Structures are given as C-alpha cells and as structure tokens.
Amino acid sequence: MDGHFVPNISLGPAIVKALRPYSKKHFDVHLMIAPVDPYVAAFADAGADTITVHPEAGPHLHRTLQLIKSTGARAGVALNPATPVESIDHVMDLVDLVLVMTVNPGFGGQAYLPLEDKIRAVRARIEKTGRAIDLEVDGGITAATAPLAIAAGADVLVAGTAVFGAGPNGYAQAIQTLRG
Numbered sequence: 001m002d003g004h005f006v007p008n009i010s011l012g013p014a015i016v017k018a019l020r021p022y023s024k025k026h027f028d029v030h031l032m033i034a035p036v037d038p039y040v041a042a043f044a045d046a047g048a049d050t051i052t053v054h055p056e057a058g059p060h061l062h063r064t065l066q067l068i069k070s071t072g073a074r075a076g077v078a079l080n081p082a083t084p085v086e087s088i089d090h091v092m093d094l095v096d097l098v099l100v101m102t103v104n105p106g107f108g109g110q111a112y113l114p115l116e117d118k119i120r121a122v123r124a125r126i127e128k129t130g131r132a133i134d135l136e137v138d139g140g141i142t143a144a145t146a147p148l149a150i151a152a153g154a155d156v157l158v159a160g161t162a163v164f165g166a167g168p169n170g171y172a173q174a175i176q177t178l179r180g
Contacts, residue, residue, distance in 0.1 A: 052136075101138055117152075
C-alpha cells in the first residue's frame with residue numbers, strides 16, 4: 001500500500017527481501033500502489049512468487065502483466081468491488097491468479113461485501129480458459145463468510161483480521177476455524 005492508491009502505507013520490497021531467506025512458502029504479493037510498473041522488478045527481485053496488480057494501477061494492464069511474467073513471477077489481477085469483471089476478459093491468457101476484493105482495499109477489519117455473483121462470474125471465465133488459474137478472495141473473510149466465497153468458486157482465501165485479531169496464541173485455532 002502506498003498511501004496514494006489506497007490510504008494506508010505498508011510493506012515494501014525491502015520487507016519481502018528480508019523475509020525471503022526465512023521461508024520457502026509461496027509469497028503472494030498484492031500491490032495496492034500506483035503507478036505499479038516501476039515497482040514490479042523490485043518485488044520480483046526481492047522474492048515475490050506471485051505479483052498481483054489492479055487494472056486501475058497503470059494505463060496498460062496487458063503490458064503490466066507481461067512485465068510481471070518477464071520477471072519469472074506469476075501474474076495476478078485484483079478486482080475492487082466496483083471494478084467490472086469484464087476488465088480481465090482480454091488478459092486471461094496472461095493471468096495465473098484473479099483476486100476478487102470483497103472489501104475496498106486499504107483497511108483491515110472491513111465487513112465482507114456479498115459479491116458471490118462476481119466470484120461466480122470470474123470462476124466461469126477461468127473455466128472457459130481451460131487453464132489452472134487461482135481464484136482468490138480477500139476482504140472480510142471469517143468462519144461465516146469463507147464458505148460463501150468457496151461455494152461461489154474461490155480456491156484461495158485471504159484472512160487478515162479473522163486470524164491476526166485472535167492474537168499470537170490464537171492464530172492456529174483461528175486458521176483451523178476458517179478451514180472448517
């Protein structure tokens with residue numbers, strides 16, 4: 001987050017680089033910054049495995065996705081609640097992940113927006129490609145909303161407040177609760 005595209009500021013490539021030696025886990029980096037293109041290489045060089053961008057974060061989504069792919073990272077597109085699903089129609093050949101935001105990005109703890117119709121529409125587009133493309137949902141994911149997103153077609157969920165709100169001693173239980 002850059003304090004421009006979204007109001008908050010958060011982790012940059014230096015943090016990704018500092019964490020990379022300590023984990024073999026997949027680093028899925030969601031860039032809520034604009035312009036995004038000048039920072040793609042820095043995040044890829046820092047160790048990001050997937051780099052996800054918003055169509056609104058630059059003038060040429062196709063070019064941005066090509067840039068991400070050229071670094072060897074997986075490319076993702078994030079759709080804000082009001083971003084039309086059609087905005088990904090002409091880039092599906094380049095994406096490895098589509099992220100449906102079920103809150104407006106930039107603040108944790110927001111309530112889930114019931115966008116299952118949008119999730120289903122993205123799932124249909126993914127199925128039409130015949131490619132293995134992840135469908136991720138982020139925003140307001142709790143034990144109550146996770147099943148809604150999964151039933152609509154999500155195969156990856158992002159849960160912040162539902163996990164971290166439990167405190168360090170409660171992380172494992174919170175994750176288990178989300179998994180059902």
